[in-house]
Amino acid sequence: MNKLFLVLVSVAVLTVGSSNAAIYKGQRVFVKECVQCHDGGQSFIAGKKIREWKRLMNKKGKGLAELHLENKKAKKSWRYFDSRQYTRKTKHLAQFLIEYAKDSGNVPACN
Numbered sequence: 001m002n003k004l005f006l007v008l009v010s011v012a013v014l015t016v017g018s019s020n021a022a023i024y025k026g027q028r029v030f031v032k033e034c035v036q037c038h039d040g041g042q043s044f045i046a047g048k049k050i051r052e053w054k055r056l057m058n059k060k061g062k063g064l065a066e067l068h069l070e071n072k073k074a075k076k077s078w079r080y081f082d083s084r085q086y087t088r089k090t091k092h093l094a095q096f097l098i099e100y101a102k103d104s105g106n107v108p109a110c111n
Helices: 002-019 023-033 050-069 072-081 084-099
Strands: none
Touching: 023 084, 050 072, 050 084, 072 084
16 A cells, blocks of 8 residues: 555656746747847846736747737747647746746846
8 A cells, every 4th residue: 555655656746747847948949939039038028027928828828829920020930839849838938938027036048
């Protein structure tokens, strides 16, 4: 009984740990995909509060994708926001954007 409980707890801890988002991965995504259009990015990230970023990043970033897909000026990014790659990496990007939001008190180093 104790061994079974220990195995179940171990599996649960490993599963939960691997599903967490990583800020540094979100930063990589942001630098690779967003910086070129958003002029360095720091003022862009800090332009929204935590609550706004959370709203945009709900449902695997659907709000942020729609914002870009509806804007003709963002035509360069349409392919990315319509891709599976975007939806797979959304949790990391969301973690990064929320971590460095206007009211978080943190300053990103996107260089």
